[in-house]
Amino acid sequence: MNDLFFARSQMAMSLAFHIVFAALGIGMPMLMVMAEGAHIITRKPVYLELSQRWAKGTAILFAVGAVSGTVLSFELGLLWPAFMAKAGAVIGMPFSLEGFAFFAEAIFIGVYLYGRSRLSPLLHWLVGVVVAISGILSGIFVVTANAWMNAPAGFKLVHGKFTEIDPVAAMLNQASFHEVLHMTLAAFVATGFAVASVHAFLLLRNPNSLFHRSALGLALAVAGISIPLQIASGDLSARVTGRLQPAKLAAMEALYRTQTRAPVLIGGIPDDAALTVRCALTIPSGLSLLLADDPSARVAGLEEFPRNDWPDVRMVHWSFDLMVLSGFAMLAVAAWSGWFLCRRRPLADHPSLLRALVATGPLGFVAIEAGWVVTEVGRQPWIIYNVMRTKDAVTPMPGIAAPFFAFTVLYLFLAFVVFSLLRRQFLETDGAVVRPHPA
Amino acid sequence: MLELAVTVSLLLSLILYALTGGADFGGGIWDFLAVGPRAERQRRAIAAAIAPIWEANHVWLILIVVVLFTGFPVGFATMMTALNIPVTLMLIGIVLRGSAFIFGSYKSQSADVQRHWSMAFGIASVFTPFLQGVILGALATGKIHVANDQVTTGFFSGWLTLFAIACGVFALGLFAFLAATYLTLDAKDQPDLQNDFRLRAIWSALALWPISGVVFLAARQGAAALFGGLASWWAPLLLGATCVTAVSALMALWWRQFAMARVAAAGQVTLIFVGWSLAQYPNLITPDVTVSSTHAPEATLRLLVMALAVGALILFPSLGFLFRLFKGNRRG
Numbered sequence: 001m002n003d004l005f006f007a008r009s010q011m012a013m014s015l016a017f018h019i020v021f022a023a024l025g026i027g028m029p030m031l032m033v034m035a036e037g038a039h040i041i042t043r044k045p046v047y048l049e050l051s052q053r054w055a056k057g058t059a060i061l062f063a064v065g066a067v068s069g070t071v072l073s074f075e076l077g078l079l080w081p082a083f084m085a086k087a088g089a090v091i092g093m094p095f096s097l098e099g100f101a102f103f104a105e106a107i108f109i110g111v112y113l114y115g116r117s118r119l120s121p122l123l124h125w126l127v128g129v130v131v132a133i134s135g136i137l138s139g140i141f142v143v144t145a146n147a148w149m150n151a152p153a154g155f156k157l158v159h160g161k162f163t164e165i166d167p168v169a170a171m172l173n174q175a176s177f178h179e180v181l182h183m184t185l186a187a188f189v190a191t192g193f194a195v196a197s198v199h200a201f202l203l204l205r206n207p208n209s210l211f212h213r214s215a216l217g218l219a220l221a222v223a224g225i226s227i228p229l230q231i232a233s234g235d236l237s238a239r240v241t242g243r244l245q246p247a248k249l250a251a252m253e254a255l256y257r258t259q260t261r262a263p264v265l266i267g268g269i270p271d272d273a274a275l276t277v278r279c280a281l282t283i284p285s286g287l288s289l290l291l292a293d294d295p296s297a298r299v300a301g302l303e304e305f306p307r308n309d310w311p312d313v314r315m316v317h318w319s320f321d322l323m324v325l326s327g328f329a330m331l332a333v334a335a336w337s338g339w340f341l342c343r344r345r346p347l348a349d350h351p352s353l354l355r356a357l358v359a360t361g362p363l364g365f366v367a368i369e370a371g372w373v374v375t376e377v378g379r380q381p382w383i384i385y386n387v388m389r390t391k392d393a394v395t396p397m398p399g400i401a402a403p404f405f406a407f408t409v410l411y412l413f414l415a416f417v418v419f420s421l422l423r424r425q426f427l428e429t430d431g432a433v434v435r436p437h438p439a
Numbered sequence: 440m441l442e443l444a445v446t447v448s449l450l451l452s453l454i455l456y457a458l459t460g461g462a463d464f465g466g467g468i469w470d471f472l473a474v475g476p477r478a479e480r481q482r483r484a485i486a487a488a489i490a491p492i493w494e495a496n497h498v499w500l501i502l503i504v505v506v507l508f509t510g511f512p513v514g515f516a517t518m519m520t521a522l523n524i525p526v527t528l529m530l531i532g533i534v535l536r537g538s539a540f541i542f543g544s545y546k547s548q549s550a551d552v553q554r555h556w557s558m559a560f561g562i563a564s565v566f567t568p569f570l571q572g573v574i575l576g577a578l579a580t581g582k583i584h585v586a587n588d589q590v591t592t593g594f595f596s597g598w599l600t601l602f603a604i605a606c607g608v609f610a611l612g613l614f615a616f617l618a619a620t621y622l623t624l625d626a627k628d629q630p631d632l633q634n635d636f637r638l639r640a641i642w643s644a645l646a647l648w649p650i651s652g653v654v655f656l657a658a659r660q661g662a663a664a665l666f667g668g669l670a671s672w673w674a675p676l677l678l679g680a681t682c683v684t685a686v687s688a689l690m691a692l693w694w695r696q697f698a699m700a701r702v703a704a705a706g707q708v709t710l711i712f713v714g715w716s717l718a719q720y721p722n723l724i725t726p727d728v729t730v731s732s733t734h735a736p737e738a739t740l741r742l743l744v745m746a747l748a749v750g751a752l753i754l755f756p757s758l759g760f761l762f763r764l765f766k767g768n769r770r771g
Contacts, residue, residue: 063541077519085516089735092509099502100750106494114491
């Protein structure tokens, strides 16, 4: 356990913490705007109440997201100074654009949260739209920078120096589109299912609440539309990754041997020494089909790459499977809800469906965390794929264990407080909401 | 030229961060120091004043960091290495300050719990700007050395000097003064509170004189290049102008011309930063890292300047809207 280990752990922990708030910072404004828009159109007070209560929860999530995002932007230099010294000029651009997009989001979320009484309803709603759009944009810009680490472009490497730098080409690298699409959809999937889960839980306790019925409808609309798109975008991501980073893809699929008719292996215990996977569920030719639409296509295994260029196969493979399984579980519950919807039956009248929605609530975030493990651990040992190794980028600062433990304790504490505050907000105000059909 | 444009943008962002985000920290300092029969009302007035704007104000810091690492990647990497410890501590302060503030605003908690959040908010609002002053001061000490883009002077150089620590105390005093001056306007409907903040503004303005004296004297030994810069032709002019704004702010506070006091205080802070940056220029980290030696290639700088220009076109009207909405002159 050296400083590199703790630097990587600190970065991973900071990102894992921040991404939850970042995703909610993209998804929640969308829900608020939908609820408020529904109020402007239908004039039903329940939607106004809904947008206000969602906004109240968003205030705390946004604040914690902003400060934890600040930590990350500094950590790029605190933990990986050699990376920033070289890459700053190439990928600083999307971060600077993100700075402006985030600025707009912070300005207008202040207006949105505290300016309701000072603006006309339509202007207030428009302010919400700006918050939602700038939230999406800032996510897009940051993910572009990460995509560059996977598919570096826009520079030439001459004697270890970056020359002929083209920041636009760097932003438009080959991994940008699929990563941006996958992460943006992930934010909507995760927020939609998490919010649906909260209101499904409260509907189980209070089945006639119009408030929670309306909330569940909007949250499920976001979740239900984004999850099938997300599955499709995941397919695109796998294909592009197979092309750009074959070693990462091989680790995701735990494919040691190069082969035609490559199978999909689900679960199992990858064994780096024996180059086999024990006890995996196997779908013959599945991987060849998925990647090339051809069951006899040849897929490169890890054996093609030098050992010291392999990522941690078990961690990448298991995280990948966790992400995919979470995705399909959510798709199944969304399909179940859709089936009820098509038969024009109110979802809230089916306790078993509500219970399933409660259970799938955290899966969007599980998938996001697992997906980032796949992206980041799967890129190892590189910090810039095939250009710079992570160990060459780490800070010379000794004793990185200390900030790692400090931030871990701090973030665990914050997570606990945020959770209990939101829980209290939902439970305590639950009795006071609009309820036209008293039980 | 391009690197100069980026440097000026950085300075402008830094000044705006001090004038807005710095004042929010100052609000936290007065929350921490709230005493007397009106302590609770003071705290409420502070919270109401900063609640809608502090998140936006905080983004200036994020903008400074991203523009710094885009425009001056090696300079940024060097700062984050040599000043790893104070920067990390400052980040903990930023996380605590922001979280404690928003947690404290949730009314459903017991008074006891809210008092703890207020306490955490206050403490973090004191040590975060102190460390920011220390970090900026450390850059001028000349104690941080760099060879082949590597820091050669370890992780404790610069920021543990008398000069850097004096800069930290100065930042505290400056932000406390700014906040108290702004709060006189925020509390205009409550004359007793307004007078509380007026007195705090006057006392902190007076305290700034000896503190700046100490910074000046410490610079002689502790930041020789900076001190030398203060002997340039523009220095007496700038010093004179700073003194005029400082005295104007004091007089305006004394005679209860609070709108004028706000303008004078903001002018004073702006001039202090302008003077500091002129004396510091062309060094980013004295003496080895300069603006011209560490800037990013042309292509990056050109795009960055364009992005800054376009961004400013969106940013300033938006900020104007925010501040007019919450800080404008409105009745009732």
